[in-house]
Amino acid sequence: MNRARIGLLLLLAALLLLPLGLSDFWLFIAIEVLAFALYAISFNLLMGYGGMLSFGHAAFFGVGAYTGALLAKKAGVTSIWAFVLVMPGAMAVAALIAVVIGFFSVRRSGIYFAMLTFAFQMLLYTVALKAIGLTGGDDGMTGLRPPGLLAAPSNYYYFALAWVLPSVYALYRLVNSPFGLTLRALRNNPLRVQYVGVNVRSHQLITFVVAGAFAGLAGALFAFSSGNVFPGWLNWTASATPIVMAVLGGVQSFLGPALGAAVYVVLEVTISGSTEYWPLFMGLIIMVLVLVMPRGLVGLLERGRR
Amino acid sequence: MSELFDLFSQHLAWMTNPVVLARQTLAGISNGMLLFLISAGLTLIFGVLRVLNFAHGALFMIGAFIAWTIGTWAGGSSIGFFAALAVAALVLAILGSIIEITLLRRIYRAPHEFQLLLTFALVFIAGDVVKLIWGREDQSTPMPELLSGSTEAMGLVFPTYRLFLIAVGLLVAAGLWWLLHRTRWGILIRAATNDRDMLGALGTDTRRLFTTVFALGVALAGLGGALAAPIVSVGPGLHVQVIIDAFVVVVIGGMGSVLGALVASLLVGIVNAWGVLALPGWSVVLTFACMAVVLIVRPWGLFGSQE
Numbered sequence: 001m002n003r004a005r006i007g008l009l010l011l012l013a014a015l016l017l018l019p020l021g022l023s024d025f026w027l028f029i030a031i032e033v034l035a036f037a038l039y040a041i042s043f044n045l046l047m048g049y050g051g052m053l054s055f056g057h058a059a060f061f062g063v064g065a066y067t068g069a070l071l072a073k074k075a076g077v078t079s080i081w082a083f084v085l086v087m088p089g090a091m092a093v094a095a096l097i098a099v100v101i102g103f104f105s106v107r108r109s110g111i112y113f114a115m116l117t118f119a120f121q122m123l124l125y126t127v128a129l130k131a132i133g134l135t136g137g138d139d140g141m142t143g144l145r146p147p148g149l150l151a152a153p154s155n156y157y158y159f160a161l162a163w164v165l166p167s168v169y170a171l172y173r174l175v176n177s178p179f180g181l182t183l184r185a186l187r188n189n190p191l192r193v194q195y196v197g198v199n200v201r202s203h204q205l206i207t208f209v210v211a212g213a214f215a216g217l218a219g220a221l222f223a224f225s226s227g228n229v230f231p232g233w234l235n236w237t238a239s240a241t242p243i244v245m246a247v248l249g250g251v252q253s254f255l256g257p258a259l260g261a262a263v264y265v266v267l268e269v270t271i272s273g274s275t276e277y278w279p280l281f282m283g284l285i286i287m288v289l290v291l292v293m294p295r296g297l298v299g300l301l302e303r304g305r306r
Numbered sequence: 307m308s309e310l311f312d313l314f315s316q317h318l319a320w321m322t323n324p325v326v327l328a329r330q331t332l333a334g335i336s337n338g339m340l341l342f343l344i345s346a347g348l349t350l351i352f353g354v355l356r357v358l359n360f361a362h363g364a365l366f367m368i369g370a371f372i373a374w375t376i377g378t379w380a381g382g383s384s385i386g387f388f389a390a391l392a393v394a395a396l397v398l399a400i401l402g403s404i405i406e407i408t409l410l411r412r413i414y415r416a417p418h419e420f421q422l423l424l425t426f427a428l429v430f431i432a433g434d435v436v437k438l439i440w441g442r443e444d445q446s447t448p449m450p451e452l453l454s455g456s457t458e459a460m461g462l463v464f465p466t467y468r469l470f471l472i473a474v475g476l477l478v479a480a481g482l483w484w485l486l487h488r489t490r491w492g493i494l495i496r497a498a499t500n501d502r503d504m505l506g507a508l509g510t511d512t513r514r515l516f517t518t519v520f521a522l523g524v525a526l527a528g529l530g531g532a533l534a535a536p537i538v539s540v541g542p543g544l545h546v547q548v549i550i551d552a553f554v555v556v557v558i559g560g561m562g563s564v565l566g567a568l569v570a571s572l573l574v575g576i577v578n579a580w581g582v583l584a585l586p587g588w589s590v591v592l593t594f595a596c597m598a599v600v601l602i603v604r605p606w607g608l609f610g611s612q613e
Contacts, residue, residue: 055422107601108605110418111358111422115358119557122550123590123591236549236550244423247420282427283431286426287431
């Protein structure tokens with residue numbers, strides 16, 4: 001067994017044993033970290049592997065969260081078995097929205113792609129804000145609770161873990177499959193890949209939809225631990241979150257974004273607990289990140305090891 | 307069914323009323339001119355620096371707050387208003403130069419996500435700094451005496467300030483055309499938009515060009531903010547809708563094209579103004595529909611060049 005494997009097994013053991021040593025407050029934060037880790041990894045599928053800089057990934061996180069909330073509140077999901085189906089439901093709706101947004105967005109690349117995804121996210125934000133009958137408008141949807149036994153934080157933690165771990169593994173398999181290798185080739189030279197006979201746009205669209213679906217799952221998982229969904233989750237500041245997490249962790253490694261998500265969530269909890277000017281600190285952190293440590297935390301660790 | 311029909315006829319009745327139609331179109335054109343001031347700067351900066359400036363809306367907002375401060379202090383006098391326009395443009399030009407020299411200059415060769423993140427960080431910082439300096443409340447700026455009231459034209463009565471905005475927009479458009487086509491600086495800007503590496507290889511000091519273009523673009527945003535101050539509520543949330551509309555405009559008009567920015571600004575302005583009456587609360591959907599159509603028909607924008 002090599003060191004990476006031992007590290008992974010230790011991480012897995014830690015994730016399984018975590019609820020034993022945490023207070024409810026930190027358990028909720030652990031659930032948040034799980035959801036955002038999946039969110040950041042799904043985003044990095046687009047940016048790190050596909051070279052598609054989406055500035056509207058929060059759209060799918062938000063759509064997943066709203067779908068989960070609507071299924072629970074309007075469709076009246078009360079049993080655990082029905083609740084299990086809420087998650088694939090959220091993924092399906094997020095994927096469907098991703099098909100539409102992706103259809104338009106993959107027509108452009110680079111900065112244009114970023115602007116398009118951003119614009120569509122803002123469109124969905126408007127919908128969340130204005131379709132008051134459905135979404136509750138500015139007040140959002142509150143009082144969400146997972147049913148039955150899952151309402152206990154430690155049980156919901158395991159429920160979330162049971163969704164996040166297989167999802168992360170599936171994404172890992174995907175990026176190392178022939179599909180994933182083609183995707184990386186696409187990032188480096190789309191023209192050449194096209195000459196080989198790959199349909200670039202449909203390849204990108206599929207990637208976009210897969211990333212959107214997993215972001216939707218992350219959103220739905222997080223909705224039931226925070227207990228609320230707000231239109232702000234779809235707002236434009238939210239679109240920076242997965243980028244910051246991915247860059248903070250390190251986009252060149254598969255699990256880097258997950259590390260970034262963990263550090264980001266804990267930083268946000270600690271800083272916004274003591275000042276209302278969290279955005280200011282966030283801006284300064286991003287600035288340091290971009291100018292001083294562009295390879296992220298994983299880059300720092302690698303440099304430290306050498 | 308008849309209820310639905312009533313709803314529609316209620317919302318669409320204005321279409322048959324020439325007075326309402328004319329007033330709303332004029333409001334749309336004047337809003338479009340404000341949008342042009344912002345998106346012209348955005349598109350110029352993108353054309354030369356290849357950086358999408360997310361902070362453009364925030365800088366517009368700072369311009370509006372400067373105009374509010376001076377306007378309130380001068381109590382709505384016309385001299386105070388024109389001074390506010392000049393000060394806002396000047397302060398923003400200086401701020402823009404500082405941002406370009408200390409921050410942007412370091413990341414021109416970095417991947418897109420770093421450029422986006424850096425200008426995004428500026429949005430966060432500017433948003434909180436504005437709250438620290440000017441507070442969290444929405445403020446209203448006094449209308450300058452000279453431009454308040456209404457003017458009669460073509461048998462219709464229009465708010466004078468709206469006509470003034472259109473005049474300023476046309477003036478700036480003409481000025482930019484003159485600048486880009488009749489001055490050495492403008493020729494260098496157009497050359498840099500085409501191929502900045504070649505321009506540098508031919509011996510032009512591109513560093514100075516980048517700084518001045520960024521300062522110019524940001525000054526236009528500041529001027530736009532100051533001009534908007536009397537007709538919007540000036541608050542820390544002002545920048546959001548502005549930057550989104552500006553993005554839609556540059557996508558429709560084509561990145562890097564000032565003419566495209568002008569045409570698309572007017573289009574978005576008018577569509578928004580009509581949409582407010584036709585689909586109250588949902589007019590933004592119409593501008594996105596315009597954008598979607600343009601993307602299908604001409605993905606590089608109306609006046610953009612194909613990559």
